Every structure is written in structure tokens, then in C-alpha cells.
Amino acid sequence: MSNFKRYDKYKDSGIEWIGEIPEGWEVIPLKRIFKIINGGTPNSSEESYWNGEIVWITPNDLSELTEIYIRDSERKITEDGINNCSAKIVPKDSIIISTRAPIGYIAIAAVDLCTNQGCKSLVPVSEINSKFFYYFILSINFYLNVLGQGTTFMELSNSNLSMVELLKPPLVEQISIANFLDQKTAEIDDLITDKEKLIELLQEKRQAVITEAVTKGLNPNVKMKDSGIEWIGDIPEGWNAQKIKYLADVVNIKAIDTDNNKTYIGLENIESKTGRLLTNNDEEQQAIGETANVFRKNDVLFGKLRPYLAKCIVASLDGRCTSELLVIRTHSKILPDYLHFLMLSSIFIELVDSSTYGAKMPRTSWNFIGNLKIPLPGVEEQKEIIQRLNELTRKIDDLVSEIQEQIQKLKEYRQTLIFEAVTGKIDVRDYAAVS
Template identity: 30%
Template sequence: MSHLTGITPRSEKNVTMTAAESLDGYRLVDAGDLVINTMWAWMGALGVSKQAGIVSPAYGVYRPRPNAAFCPGFYDYLYRSTPYVMEMTRLSRGIWSSRLRIYPDVFLSMAIPVPPLEEQRAIADYLDRETARIDTLIEEQQRLIEMLQERRASAVRAVLLRGLDSDAPLRASGSELLGSIPSAWNMVPTRHLCTITTGDEDSGNATEDGAYPFFVRGREVLRSNSYAFDGEAVMTPGDGQGGTGKVFHYFDGKFQAHQRVYVFTDFHGIAGRYFYYYLSTFLRPIALAGSNTVTMESLRRPLLAGFRVAVPPLDEQARILGYLDEQNAKIDQLISETERFIKLSQERRAALITAAVTGQIDVREAA
């Protein structure tokens, strides 16, 4: 269930699902029933079902009274509109904001507008058309971001393997996946380029307003009031929520690190930021592709220590870094502008729904 798409059958979800051990307590849902995730209603995780099925005990199921003036499409928009999500948030109960619950007696006490049935249908049809246009536009912009990210990744890979001199003589790298590299470059194991260690803290020791960044096993950077490292470093989690070989950080200064985060420091023969570019680009496709660990659930220090890096002379590294920084800044600017456009489109979508279901616009005139 999503605050954007409403109810989605499990077969259509792009996630790995497993069958429940028991269906005890599951609730039947008919087409036209309103289904609410009890704990996530405050995020808009509810909607009118378009098909029959079952939901887990974490959901509430509400059915319109017989002969009620109830257009499912209208109320699907109404209950997921900003004002009603805010009202459900206000009425939900719980200690933690992320675990607020809305109970049946409270939900059923909420006042809702009941326009004539034909007007409900007209509003639902209008919003179907207009939100579809906005959704198509958002999808196009999201594809543009994906294309820009792919273009950036491709450019980084090319420069890290061939440099900026297209006429430079080449030699075999020794890696089938890497192919050839400039003959003046060396393939050097990571253990000869830097020191590899780990942090010694646990995520539970993070402090919300800490003075120093705290690199943990996910993509999010937390804060800490203490630091164990001071200087230039590259970090990647040995395992965690972000995906093995997918999360990398570069930092220069005082910081803290989780006990399962590898920290690369004391660089010699290679610039720290150059190492960051190379490790984040090639560790997963090269080192992990040749690993005997099928699930790739964790990184081991011997694998990292033996990971070979294509190292240009230091002056050439500096030129490559300047080029990558310039090109990435341009692409990042385009991505940032596109993300702002998507955000504005999503806000316009929400405002349009709110205006239509609360009678602020006459959909007959807008048709």
C-alpha cells in the first residue's frame, strides 16, 4: 500500500515477498472497500480497493453502507488528500510519531463531505485524467534522472580506465572485466595504497545533534559527539541496509565510524578522492563478481586488501579528478533541477486533489 498509488496487489509489487505462515486473522476485502494501514494512515497509506482479496491484521477494512451515495474513486482521492491525512494524523494515537495508530472508533467519527453521487463521479473522473497527466510527466522526469545517472557512471568508468589522453598506448590490465589500461598506469593491490581498518562504534551511540559525522551501515550519515578518525578517508559498509558494495563515502576531517564500516586512510601513491571514485565504481562489478560468496551479503578484509586498482601517475590523477568534478557538477545540477521539478509536480498533484474533493474548483467548468 502506498500514499501515492493506494492499494496494490502483492503480485504487482516490485519487492521480494514470501507467503505468510498462517492466514489467521487476515481480513477479506471486496472491491470498493476502504482499506487502511492502521500504523501508516498518517502517511496516506490507505485507499479504496479495486479488487477482492485479503489483507493482514495490520489493516482495517471499512465497507460503505448499502444504498450509500458512495463513488469508490471519489473517496479514494478524498481520504488520501492532504487535509484528511493531516486529520487522521491528529486523531491517531501513539507515543512515537512513526508508530501512530488510527482505531476504528476514531476513524468512523471523522466527518466527510457527501456530494451528490453524480458529482462524486465527475470529480473522480476529472482527477483520474489530470493526475494521469501529472504522473506521466513525473515518470518522464524520473527516467531523465536515471539517464543522467547512467551517463555520469559511464563517463566515470571510461576515464578511470583510459584517462584523458585518447592516444596513450595501452596494455592488458590483467582483469578480463577491466580490459586494457594506459601502459604508464600500474595495477596495485589496495593494501599497498592505504591502511584498512574499521570503526568501533554501534549505531545506538549516535547523537542527533552530534558535532561529527558518524558513518554507519546504511546510506544515511548520523552524528556523534566523539570521533575516532581525523583526516582523509573513504568508507564502505561491510554489510548493511544499503547493499554490499553500493554505499561509499569520502570525507576529510574528524569523524566516527560503525564497527562494520571499513575505513581506508593513510593514502600513498594515490589521491584519496581518486581512490573513492575507483572503489565506488569498480569494487562491486570487479571484486564481488569474482567472489565465491553467492549472496554478496558481506565484505571481508582480505578481499578488500587484494582488490587491485588501476593507478595513474599522481599528476594525471589530479587532471582526471578535475575533469570528473567538472562533469559531475554539471550533471548533478541537471539532476537537482529535475528533482525540484518532480517535487513541484507532486505538490501540484496533491493541491489539485485537495481542491477538487473539497469543492474549491468546479470540475464541470474545468472539464
């Protein structure tokens, strides 16, 4: 933060993890700045309590927020609903914070609203700038989580929250700091958004490269013929079209006790659209009650649940996996890595996704996948395509990783900038104090 000047005089805050603060600032318990209002939930079986006009905030509403202010909720309640539960209407500009499941989501109320019991509302009891205290509380999220208690889930109690010590600069400085952070965090967020869009474009290019190679080959001048497959169109003249079930088998061998030492792979361990194993997960086990399937090295594992996520890998070792992964063992006419790339192609994923059944948990089936005809070059050409795709996708993946690191550094800088500003480590009073 060497680009920013410091205050002329500092004093000890008495808070170890904050250290020194500007001389004119106060350290005040939260209860002297805000009144804490608990939330509540009307009886879910009483229809007259629900689908009203009163905004009713839950931690989930806060978790999906992409801005400072919150003005709407997934569910709303009626006047009867709020009159028959412990929730209370809090005024606009109150600070809303989730205090369980999890602790620390935060927003400023843009309208009068109420919350469920997973949130608490901080209503100012004197003239303050809500946005400054939004930023301050956001910056001490780690500390609020330390104060949480509980066994089933962590919860921040009223008594612990009320004693959290806040820094209170003069009002004009609160406004200046909030204005400064509005501008700087918006600039950082715009940079992050641009980089995230670039990642999306690179991922789209990755899938386009794969799709082109596994449906048209590597030679742009090769003579083409009609594949007879509606979703594929023309394919190189020397290629064939065959159903997957004639090229590979689905293997459904259930794990037994002696398999428990084998690495377990769940859907969460496979990166979407890249075919990358995120972790070997030696210490993690499958969900209690779930029966795992056994797979062998070089088996293709394809996620049948929500296939639009494109979760597919070639196993690099023997192991166990969730039953939501199809274990596919290839025959001699198709290489595992080739089938893997084909199953990651956008055209294949779109087709398989159109076959799903079940609204909340859409799944595809081996019966559908196995009966799909796919374009098939000879094994030697498959090897060439695999080698070329490995080279191209590795370059794209390296670029994506580099951009992801840049995003992480920007997020860390954003958090540091907020903390430095709200604790007075940098002096931003030159920013116009406009309310």
C-alpha cells in the same frame, strides 16, 4: 489553480482547514458513509492457515503499491485461516487504509479480500463513488495522522476514524471529480516518471564517465597496453597495476567515550552512487549497541553492506562511523579522491558486489577488496583526473538536483490539485460523469 473555474455558490463547511464548500455538498461523519471492518492475523505457526487463495493485505502491501487499486498481497491465507482469526472478507470497491505503522497508506480493493490488524477496511453502506472518497481520504492524510494515538507506535482508532468528517457531493459530481483526478494525476505521474527516468540516465552517465576516466585516463589518443587485469582490460601505457592493499590500509580503531562528541556517519547518511554526505548528523547517534569506528579527515569510507548501493565518501573531517563502513587510509602512491572515484565506478562496484556473502545482508570484505588489482596512474595524473571528474560530476549532480526539485513541485501540485477538487475549490463538473 487559476486555470479552473469555481462553483457559483459556497457555504461554510464548519471545518476550519477546509473552509467553504459548494452549496449542494454535505458534511457527513465517515461512519454514516462507511462501515469500518477491522483486520486480523491467523496463528503464524499453524501451517494450514497460510499459503491459501485469500488476499490478505498488510500496510507493507499498501506501501509498495503504485496504483489506486490493490488486487494481490505478499502473503495469502486459507479459509481455515480467516475462520480462526478476527479478519473478515470485505467486498470489491471497499477502501483499504493502513491505520498503524504507518497511518495513511490507502487503496481500493479490486477483489474481495481481507487485511491484518494494521489496516481497516471502509465498506460503503450506500451508493457512492469509491474513487472519489479514495482521493478525499488521500488528501487528508495529514489530519488522520494528527488523530493517531499511542506511545510505541501511532494508531488510528475506530472511534476516531468513524468521526472523521467527509465531504459528500451528489453522486454525479463524485464521478466527475474522480474522472477528472484520474486523468490529471495520470498526466502528472507520467511527467514524474519521465523525469525519474532522466535522473536514472544521468546517474548512469555519471558512473560511465567515472569508469572511463579511472580505467582509461583523459586522453583518448594515449597508447594502451594490456593491464593483466581481466575486469579492466587495456590501460594507458604509463600506468601500473597494483593491489589495493599495497596502496592503502584498512583502519579498525573502535570509538571510546571521549569520541562521542565526534560526528557520526551511518550508511543512511551517504547518498548512493554519488559519494555525497547527506548530513553531518551531529544530533544523531549510532544504533544502540553498535560499536563505531573512528576515522580521520581524508580517509575513504566504503560501505561493505550491500555494496551494489555504491556508498563511498572521502571524509571531510575527523569522526565516527558505523562498522558497516570500511575505513581506508591511503598511502602516498594513491590520492584519497582518486581511490574514492575508482570505488564509485560501475565496473568496481559490480566486481565487489559479486564477492558478497550472506543472502539477506550481503557484505563484502577487505580481504577481497584489498587483493583487487587496480589501474594506477602517477599522482600528478591522478590530480588531473580528479579535477576533471569533479567538474563533470558536479554538472551532472546539478542537473539531477534541478530535476528532483521539478519532481517535488509536481508532487506538491498533484496533492494540491486533489485537495482543491475534492473540497470543491474548483468546479470540474464539465468532465464526463462516466462510471
